[in-house]
Amino acid sequence: MIKAQILSVGDEIVSGQIVDSNAAYLSQRLGELGIPVVGHAAVRDDQGEIEAALRSSAGPADVVIVTGGLGPTHDDLTREAIAAVAGVDLVLDPPSLENIRTIFAAHGIEMPPSNEKQATYPVGGEVLPNATGTAAGVRALIDGADVFVLPGVPREMMAMFEATVVPRLKATDRVIVTRSLRCFGMSESLIAERLGAVVDLHGEPRVGILASGGVITVKFTTAAATQEAALEQLDPLCAKARSAIGAVVFGEDGDTLEQVVVRQLKERGYTIALAESCTGGLIAHCLTEVAGVSEVFREGLVTYSNEAKTRLLGVRAELFESVGAVSEEVARRMAEGVRSSAGADVGVGVTGIAGPSGGSAEKPVGTVHVAVAVAGRTEHRKLSLRGVRSLVKNRAAKHALNMVRLVLAGE
Amino acid sequence: MIKAQILSVGDEIVSGQIVDSNAAYLSQRLGELGIPVVGHAAVRDDQGEIEAALRSSAGPADVVIVTGGLGPTHDDLTREAIAAVAGVDLVLDPPSLENIRTIFAAHGIEMPPSNEKQATYPVGGEVLPNATGTAAGVRALIDGADVFVLPGVPREMMAMFEATVVPRLKATDRVIVTRSLRCFGMSESLIAERLGAVVDLHGEPRVGILASGGVITVKFTTAAATQEAALEQLDPLCAKARSAIGAVVFGEDGDTLEQVVVRQLKERGYTIALAESCTGGLIAHCLTEVAGVSEVFREGLVTYSNEAKTRLLGVRAELFESVGAVSEEVARRMAEGVRSSAGADVGVGVTGIAGPSGGSAEKPVGTVHVAVAVAGRTEHRKLSLRGVRSLVKNRAAKHALNMVRLVLAGE
Numbered sequence: 001m002i003k004a005q006i007l008s009v010g011d012e013i014v015s016g017q018i019v020d021s022n023a024a025y026l027s028q029r030l031g032e033l034g035i036p037v038v039g040h041a042a043v044r045d046d047q048g049e050i051e052a053a054l055r056s057s058a059g060p061a062d063v064v065i066v067t068g069g070l071g072p073t074h075d076d077l078t079r080e081a082i083a084a085v086a087g088v089d090l091v092l093d094p095p096s097l098e099n100i101r102t103i104f105a106a107h108g109i110e111m112p113p114s115n116e117k118q119a120t121y122p123v124g125g126e127v128l129p130n131a132t133g134t135a136a137g138v139r140a141l142i143d144g145a146d147v148f149v150l151p152g153v154p155r156e157m158m159a160m161f162e163a164t165v166v167p168r169l170k171a172t173d174r175v176i177v178t179r180s181l182r183c184f185g186m187s188e189s190l191i192a193e194r195l196g197a198v199v200d201l202h203g204e205p206r207v208g209i210l211a212s213g214g215v216i217t218v219k220f221t222t223a224a225a226t227q228e229a230a231l232e233q234l235d236p237l238c239a240k241a242r243s244a245i246g247a248v249v250f251g252e253d254g255d256t257l258e259q260v261v262v263r264q265l266k267e268r269g270y271t272i273a274l275a276e277s278c279t280g281g282l283i284a285h286c287l288t289e290v291a292g293v294s295e296v297f298r299e300g301l302v303t304y305s306n307e308a309k310t311r312l313l314g315v316r317a318e319l320f321e322s323v324g325a326v327s328e329e330v331a332r333r334m335a336e337g338v339r340s341s342a343g344a345d346v347g348v349g350v351t352g353i354a355g356p357s358g359g360s361a362e363k364p365v366g367t368v369h370v371a372v373a374v375a376g377r378t379e380h381r382k383l384s385l386r387g388v389r390s391l392v393k394n395r396a397a398k399h400a401l402n403m404v405r406l407v408l409a410g411e
Numbered sequence: 412m413i414k415a416q417i418l419s420v421g422d423e424i425v426s427g428q429i430v431d432s433n434a435a436y437l438s439q440r441l442g443e444l445g446i447p448v449v450g451h452a453a454v455r456d457d458q459g460e461i462e463a464a465l466r467s468s469a470g471p472a473d474v475v476i477v478t479g480g481l482g483p484t485h486d487d488l489t490r491e492a493i494a495a496v497a498g499v500d501l502v503l504d505p506p507s508l509e510n511i512r513t514i515f516a517a518h519g520i521e522m523p524p525s526n527e528k529q530a531t532y533p534v535g536g537e538v539l540p541n542a543t544g545t546a547a548g549v550r551a552l553i554d555g556a557d558v559f560v561l562p563g564v565p566r567e568m569m570a571m572f573e574a575t576v577v578p579r580l581k582a583t584d585r586v587i588v589t590r591s592l593r594c595f596g597m598s599e600s601l602i603a604e605r606l607g608a609v610v611d612l613h614g615e616p617r618v619g620i621l622a623s624g625g626v627i628t629v630k631f632t633t634a635a636a637t638q639e640a641a642l643e644q645l646d647p648l649c650a651k652a653r654s655a656i657g658a659v660v661f662g663e664d665g666d667t668l669e670q671v672v673v674r675q676l677k678e679r680g681y682t683i684a685l686a687e688s689c690t691g692g693l694i695a696h697c698l699t700e701v702a703g704v705s706e707v708f709r710e711g712l713v714t715y716s717n718e719a720k721t722r723l724l725g726v727r728a729e730l731f732e733s734v735g736a737v738s739e740e741v742a743r744r745m746a747e748g749v750r751s752s753a754g755a756d757v758g759v760g761v762t763g764i765a766g767p768s769g770g771s772a773e774k775p776v777g778t779v780h781v782a783v784a785v786a787g788r789t790e791h792r793k794l795s796l797r798g799v800r801s802l803v804k805n806r807a808a809k810h811a812l813n814m815v816r817l818v819l820a821g822e
Contacts, residue, residue, distance in 0.1 A: 020434070293715075299715055
């Protein structure tokens with residue numbers, strides 16, 4: 001199987017001024033095309049460092065995609081480095097020069113002489129035309145690797161990758177296919193343990209386990225001659241994993257908890273209303289990220305003050321004295337209150353202490369009560385979350401969405 | 412001058428499933444500490460590849476920061492690779508093991524045996540305690556380079572970098588100091604133009620302009636013997652830039668719009684209440700990210716349905732027929748309605764079309780009306796935003812917060 005390597009050139013990346021999103025984009029696209037990426041590297045705008053990185057990237061790879069350093073200024077040196085490594089001169093490509101002149105003319109400016117170098121390419125290589133900017137790309141052969149150089153501006157890079165690199169990549173005889181399970185509410189290690197009992201974690205298809213934002217993704221990847229052949233391997237594996245991991249699997253591939261909840265509500269013809277205190281509107285924000293949510297979402301009340309909990313949700317004021325605002329009773333009353341006042345099928349109530357202040361020995365920061373009310377019953381759960389304010393909010397919101405999912409699934 | 416290299420480990424990075432923001436964070440912080448980063452690399456969860464990358468990263472660098480591969484599962488191999496390259500065994504660190512057991516116990520679960528490996532470190536190296544998660548970090552010497560291994564989860568990585576790596580880095584003889592201005596409501600190129608008229612964009616201190624999430628950050632960076640000497644250069648520059656750019660400068664350094672608004676409200680002893688439609692709770696979520704907001708934030712009503720706008724905010728139902736829910740009148744009425752029902756000093760109303768559906772020729776997707784009500788007057792602004800649903804929500808929320816800022820500043 002042929003393999004690719006990504007090389008990003010630029011001080012702004014290496015100094016951390018910008019995050020290198022180009023490398024992720026290229027890796028994803030190459031993976032989809034059946035060419036796995038085996039590594040990324042980033043170097044500064046220094047010709048010697050670019051040359052060294054070109055050599056070490058080209059060594060283990062069949063395809064190298066380089067981005068950046070094609071601009072017109074003194075610190076754009078990728079073209080020069082490619083020519084030096086290939087041991088050839090740079091020559092002018094007249095159509096590219098004409099393209100640059102046209103772009104400047106469209107802005108009513110004469111092309112500065114420094115832009116001329118953007119129309120050069122290493123002898124024996126090839127020019128990759130740029131339909132959206134001044135910097136032409138370059139293709140060259142280094143150490144047997146097919147090296148493509150694209151501009152660093154993401155918009156130009158993506159357009160050129162699709163228009164000029166994809167058609168030039170050697171056709172591969174296999175596709176790489178991935179299927180994922182998305183889980184919430186169980187530790188990464190326990191998921192791995194359950195999974196290890198039914199699938200070979202070190203074999204083929206490859207199994208990856210990734211934790212991000214409280215969601216654990218179990219990813220199965222394989223290469224096969226066709227999409228169908230790949231799925232024939234992956235689908236039974238996913239099914240086995242699903243039954244081993246259990247109800248904490250909430251979705252597949254790109255699913256989010258909020259998408260799954262909105263889907264469940266639509267399927268049942270239900271509406272939902274929220275009463276949030278410590279999550280501060282985050283649950284409403286998550287739900288309203290889903291297009292078409294207005295069919296099922298009636299309203300969300302962010303009742304930060306006790307007075308608002310009483311006025312809007314009918315929480316009796318004496319509860320704040322007797323059990324406190326952060327309590328099972330208040331969470332239940334919030335869920336039931338908003339369900340009834342909004343006339344919704346599902347009501348959610350969340351009250352807790354996000355921190356950093358407001359905690360006590362009895363109710364430390366991270367104490368959160370979540371209640372979900374449906375016809376005839378209200379489920380409650382107490383959470384003890386760790387971490388800073390934004391993390392407590394985030395995890396409390398995810399637990400609340402997950403509880404709605406489980407209540408709806410169990411109906 | 413000592414130099415650093417960043418190595419990121421993980422299939423999810425190399426395959427492009429996630430963008431490597433850790434490398435950018437570490438580069439920025441090391442730069443601020445006077446240690447320039449000379450390159451980044453990323454490799455897959457493969458022990459041989461991690462070992463090779465460790466060797467080539469350690470070669471040219473004095474400091475190597477490695478992130479990722481410290482989890483409890485079979486595909487977490489960084490610890491093993493470090494031990495192999497250093498030619499030593501892994502041994503157990505009892506305090507780290509105790510920390511992991513405590514974390515599981517707090518969730519009422521017994522620690523699975525696979526987590527034990529997260530408490531091991533290479534003989535001759537050092538354990539870096541993790542205050543926020545189960546994976547302890549590791550420090551080891553490879554080829555004369557000081558190698559620090561941190562978890563890949565950004566939150567844990569950042570906390571550990573600050574708490575354990577920074578105090579262990581060799582002191583440098585100069586400091587790199589940065590001052591930033593944060594701007595909202597003007598294009599990057601117009602800011603650059605205004606700035607270029609009063610400061611040298613290509614000289615020293617270095618000037619960077621970076622757009623992210625609608626906020627433009629103008630960053631001045633210089634190196635000097637002391638913090639004071641650096642600020643003597645930066646402060647006058649910041650002042651000049653501020654007056655050239657004008658009222659779109661909302662803060663400095665790490666300021667967010669919501670922090671600035673909460674600060675203004677506290678200074679004035681004011682309270683705020685929100686009525687959100689298309690932003691779906693995002694403004695409430697942003698405000699409640701600020702610790703101590705409960706002093707000033709009374710409530711947020713996410714009135715997604717028209718019925719809720721009438722019942723909770725007193726928007727007359729005939730307005731939906733005559734001018735429509737997305738209109739100046741409804742936004743004004745929402746702001747005034749929530750201000751009055753919550754008894755707050757400031758009321759905010761936002762109504763619009765986030766998309767992808769719901770747009771028309773007259774009111775396309777991205778049409779948003781924002782109103783801010785204070786004693787005696789209500790300001791209104793119509794926005795025409797571009798982009799996908801989440802982008803429209805995000806920009807509308809930022810515009811609303813910025814409008815509150817300007818209204819309060821102008822009082």
